[in-house]
Amino acid sequence: MTDTQEIQTVTFGLGAEIFAVPVTLVREILDYRETFRIPNGPDYLLGLTDMRGEGIATIDFRLRLGMPHVEPTPNTRILVVDVPVADRVLVLGLVVDRVLEVSTFRGDQIGAAPDIGVRWPSEYIAGVVKRTEGFVVLVDVARIFSAGEAALLLPISSAA
Template identity: 40%
Template sequence: MAETTQYLTLGLDGETFGIGIRNVREILDMRPISKLPHAPNFLLGMIDVRGSSYPIVDLRIKLDLPSVPATEATRIIILDVPMGDQFVGVGFVADCVFEVTGIDESQIEPPPTVGGRWKSDYLAGIGKKGENFVIIFDLAKLMTTGGVVPGAPVEAEAA
């Protein structure tokens, strides 16, 4: 029997992306975000959720997509992102959230290596749901790839 994994599917710039449901803590409506001085451009700032603080990442900027204003459909997805030997709470801003869906693991293909629209170093693979493709994030690589978006100013780290 084929192994099916549950993914939260979300929309960004007309494409469907997937995040393993085991990493999803909760989904929030868009809310005000407290800015952080000298943060990389994809790091919008911080929010408080029931006494816990979370850094908020704009997935559009992280993926080199044009920034757009938030809409009624914009969501913040609070995730447990694997970083080293621990999980770190991070919020991702997505254009919209579709659903939780099962994807057959045997049908997930490696990202294409022919270049194209997406950098494949932060993708775990490409899954299919019906006739549609779901681009599956590798959260650890997405958050550690370069640390910053190309073209963004790099701040010196405090010693």
């Protein structure tokens, strides 16, 4: 990305942290609802969420990033995103504490992911933007789920 190129993102909060994903990956933002549990899945896999008759594998994004689980609030949302994995696109619902806004960042505003001082693995971070209110962490959703994890989740989202 050049200094003048812009990226539009959907920003969301997990606790005090602010994260962002490219708006091009976001299919929909749903109000939180209970999921249909799937036995024997990873701890962060909450189950399936119905989106107009399609079952979407739904992830507790806090748990996936190594943060503690919190009970849903009226602000809790499910961010339905396309996750590019190998030769497929995995549709996942990410449970987040709150969705904030659509923000536009220029290439020259985005810094590299720090190697230390963050609570989640830095390979999950596509970049960091400094704003007056603090930092916004750009999430690399394709790297959050390993090939093995994607293989576990693909049958779930395909079977739905």
